[in-house]
Amino acid sequence: MDKLESIQDLLDRVPHQRALGFRIVTFGPEEIIGFVPYDERLVGNPLTGVPHGGVVTTLLDTIGGIAVWARLERFLAMATLDLRIDYLRPSTPGADVYGRVECYKLTRNVAFTRGTAFNESPADPIAAMTATYMLNTASERRSPETPPDDADPR
Amino acid sequence: MPTPDDLHPGLVRLIEQARRTGNYDPVTDAIPYAKFMGIHVTSEGGHALTCMRYAAHLIGNPMLPALHGGTLGALLEHAAIFELLSEPEVVRIPKTINLTVEYLRSGRPRDTFARADITKHGRRVANVLIRAWQEDPGRPIAAGHAHFLLRAPPTEPAE
Numbered sequence: 001m002d003k004l005e006s007i008q009d010l011l012d013r014v015p016h017q018r019a020l021g022f023r024i025v026t027f028g029p030e031e032i033i034g035f036v037p038y039d040e041r042l043v044g045n046p047l048t049g050v051p052h053g054g055v056v057t058t059l060l061d062t063i064g065g066i067a068v069w070a071r072l073e074r075f076l077a078m079a080t081l082d083l084r085i086d087y088l089r090p091s092t093p094g095a096d097v098y099g100r101v102e103c104y105k106l107t108r109n110v111a112f113t114r115g116t117a118f119n120e121s122p123a124d125p126i127a128a129m130t131a132t133y134m135l136n137t138a139s140e141r142r143s144p145e146t147p148p149d150d151a152d153p154r
Numbered sequence: 155m156p157t158p159d160d161l162h163p164g165l166v167r168l169i170e171q172a173r174r175t176g177n178y179d180p181v182t183d184a185i186p187y188a189k190f191m192g193i194h195v196t197s198e199g200g201h202a203l204t205c206m207r208y209a210a211h212l213i214g215n216p217m218l219p220a221l222h223g224g225t226l227g228a229l230l231e232h233a234a235i236f237e238l239l240s241e242p243e244v245v246r247i248p249k250t251i252n253l254t255v256e257y258l259r260s261g262r263p264r265d266t267f268a269r270a271d272i273t274k275h276g277r278r279v280a281n282v283l284i285r286a287w288q289e290d291p292g293r294p295i296a297a298g299h300a301h302f303l304l305r306a307p308p309t310e311p312a313e
Contacts, residue, residue: 016222019190019211043186045247046165052187053231053250058224062214080223084254 003027007066010075020055022062026100032067034059035098049093053127056097056117057085060129063101068111068133071103076135078111083131091126095119101129109135165247169239178202178236191228195236202240204233206266213263221261226286230255230298233268234282238302241275248280248302259295264288266295278304 004027011017011024020042026033036042036051036059044052061083069075091097100122101115111133116125165184172178178195182188192207206212206229214222231253238248268286279301286296 014216014222015211015213016225017214041186041190044188046184046186052185052228053253054187054191054224054228057227057231057253057255058222061222061224061227079260080255080257082254082256083223083227084252085227086252087250 011062016058017062020058022059024063024066027066027070029070029073031100031102032063032070033098033100034063034066035096037096038094045090048090050090051097053085053087056087056091056099056127057083057129059097059099060085060101060115060117060127061131063099063115064103064113064129064131065133067101067103067113067115068106068135071106071111072135077137078133078135079137081110081132081134083129086128088125088127091117092119097126098122101131111135166245172197173240173242181239187228188232191225191232193229193232195232197240200240201269202233202236204229204236204268204270206232206268208264208266210263215260218260219263221263221266223255223257223261226257226261226266226296227253227255227298229266229268229286230270230284230296231300233284233286234270234298234300234302237270237272237282238280238304241272243275244304246305248304251279251301251303253298253300255296255298257296259293261295262288267291273299276304280304 021037024034042051042055099117101113103111103113105112114130117127118125168181172181176197182193192209194205196203212221212225213219238244270282270284274281282300284298285294287294
């Protein structure tokens, strides 16, 4: 099983990813690309057939988390601190919604990401996102021991 | 000239009806994604209380388990839009310009509520603050702020 398949396998165990039909197509430290196939259940505007903005938010939040893992080169429990979405144009009715996110900075505690959503080409984006993630959140809950501070590559 | 999107006759009629009756189910039933997410809106004193009813397909972390963060973003956006639609002067579906979500606590597998405050209602843009909680409104699980476009500029040429 290659890396892409194992990530997809992991995502398929997440009920909401499964419900959206989320697929990952590129997995690497530079960028992550995934998409949600067009689905009439996800339409926000019944007149135009445009998917709801919530789909775009969820897609980019998901890919942002994967981008952090890719940069860390391991799976670490983390939590989204905040996420900002700018809606640039409506998604094309009938078209899949793609997202591309990079984790451009990693510190001991926090990962910084930025990305876009698009239909055909990232040059014609639907939305722009920035999100930050808090790392090592599981160890805070579980163990009194200090977690290894190897999250910071510096 | 308004585009068909601005008019949205069916939905606008349902919204006007909901304002009178306080029952928003016909509106949320007409929006496939709102239905998919289990969004229900009740009107309290002219303000919208938006609920995302728990369903297993909203889970984003099966280990905890916790709701997917994206679903909370979607709930905040719905809560803001329905609060704006509760205002009599809002006659078209507001368009989200941007939305910032702060995640405060993990969402447990239960119903989640959200309420929005319009901090500024301009002629073209509204600024909205939103808060989501589960059991205790004093312990929010997510908060957010958003900008909405209420109408196109008056000089916009027809397509």
